[in-house]
Amino acid sequence: MPNAHFLRAPHVATADAPVRRDHGGDLDAAMAHFGGAAQDWIDLSTGINACPYPVPPVPEAAWTRLPTRADMARLAAAAAAAYGTTAPLVPLAGAQAAIQLVPLLDSPGEAAVLAPTYNEHRAALEARGWRVREATHVRDLAGADLAVVVNPNNPDGRLHAPADLLALGEKVGRLVVDESFMDMTPEASLAAYAARRGLIVLRSFGKFYGIAGLRLGFALGSGPDIDRLADLAGPWPVSGAAIAIGCRALEDRVWARETATRLKAEALRLDRLATSAGWRCAGGTDLFRLYEVPDAVAARAHLARAAIWVRIFPWSRTLVRLGLPGRAAHWARLAAALERRAE
């Protein structure tokens, strides 16, 4: 196997390779433990919309040419309109790409992350020399050189009011607000305030639009910070397909409104199924739901035997996170599996 090292190293922990953070969306693990082929599984281990924006045909030039300045500006304008902001912003290869770059904006110091949350923030900060402490209340983030709040939070859906975060911004060197799951609650977004000095707002494209493989997200902030992030990302940070598809989807505000409405109803539907099975609602957003169960590992294994893959967390024995099923057949399979659980 010519790339044996790659197979093992960048994604699997070994004695001499860095430990990779656990994530949803990796069916390889499900198949390795429980068998089956990818097409047999219902993947509810992510918060990615299972009813994606219809992917339009990609123009040939988007494949063959390097994106131009005009292409990038068009995408930036579409994102600014969709997110309701006049703040400077830069397109990046997913909110994840922004998470990789933000720790490079300042000299490393003390960072504070509102936890538990998406584990890549802490990892990216530590990899670049930051000391990271975790806090469970917003007030305990005060004083940090850099503070991270995922809003709404993943996985518990905790939502912070803009005023509270803006007040926090005055008490930290830099405030990073990761709004990867904000599309369903735009009234709580800080996008409109992102030009304030020291504030960075991250947006994900792939989750709400259900096109996570495209790798598209945005960082919003002050002019100097966005210039610096654009410089760190280099020219052509996103693909021609991301520009073509991203523009089309972000400009379609009707789809966004209808999708937010649909997701809200379906999140309630999932809660009803889960509570009928004896699970307790523990939060979430309209793209994923968090439940408290007697034994998270057992609950995941139960659903996995029905080829349904859900997310559990290394820091909790009782929490299970489920994305929303898409097709009717997937809802039916999940309902049946949860019913068997309740019996």
Added chain:
Amino acid sequence: MPNAHFLRAPHVATADAPVRRDHGGDLDAAMAHFGGAAQDWIDLSTGINACPYPVPPVPEAAWTRLPTRADMARLAAAAAAAYGTTAPLVPLAGAQAAIQLVPLLDSPGEAAVLAPTYNEHRAALEARGWRVREATHVRDLAGADLAVVVNPNNPDGRLHAPADLLALGEKVGRLVVDESFMDMTPEASLAAYAARRGLIVLRSFGKFYGIAGLRLGFALGSGPDIDRLADLAGPWPVSGAAIAIGCRALEDRVWARETATRLKAEALRLDRLATSAGWRCAGGTDLFRLYEVPDAVAARAHLARAAIWVRIFPWSRTLVRLGLPGRAAHWARLAAALERRAE
């Protein structure tokens, strides 16, 4: 204009924004100066193959899902086979993405770049705190903490023998060999040696395959270096489309051989046209040719009036670089424009 700042800042130099390096491939500049719409222009300002690999249909899951470990491993295996190496490698969003990350591997020190060459190496190193000196001979790179050789070089096509570069590798802290234009001369590649300590080899996918908008490239190196680059890039550094299309294209060795043969013949054809117009061949690769002309600005303007966009360089008044035309009609338009030049 909501994103007025973006429009101006990340790509256009202003008093308070960083100066962006000049690049080929940006027809916006051509249109701003000479008019016309994008479809009117023949863009020969890049070294991107104008007869691209036929883009296969992208499977739906490549759009909607996050790439899995198995997807990434499949792409890595295809690249390793195509590049003839067993060295560890990591897929990235273009060779450019690797150029952005390589300066982060070590603490900044003194870097030496074999020049003149692709200007992003120096820029990325300086942006991350390296002192950069330029050298015109390989021997003058010795002693640097980090040395960069673009092989074959852009724009003059200078090709260094593997033995010479391996010897240089013993005399520098780290040797970065950018093989973005190596697909036509695989016998000169260091890919097979890339696992040697301190060596990093960069490969571009988009140029030879003519799919530059896809954003795909590879970094090859020792296990610890590739682990670190993968960590700096974060999970999901390339899109699902890049994995699907990249695997298919890299596995098609027949297309690669036939394309290398075609490009070789067409590079000679371009040289004949140019020398007939009184231009002197000054090097290049089989994806672009470099010519010495009496006045580079005038030569570019002459071709621009025929809606043909070529590359000139801020550091030379006499050099013009042309990519190879694709379609027969484009060859004919270029021939006619060069003939008028000769008259």
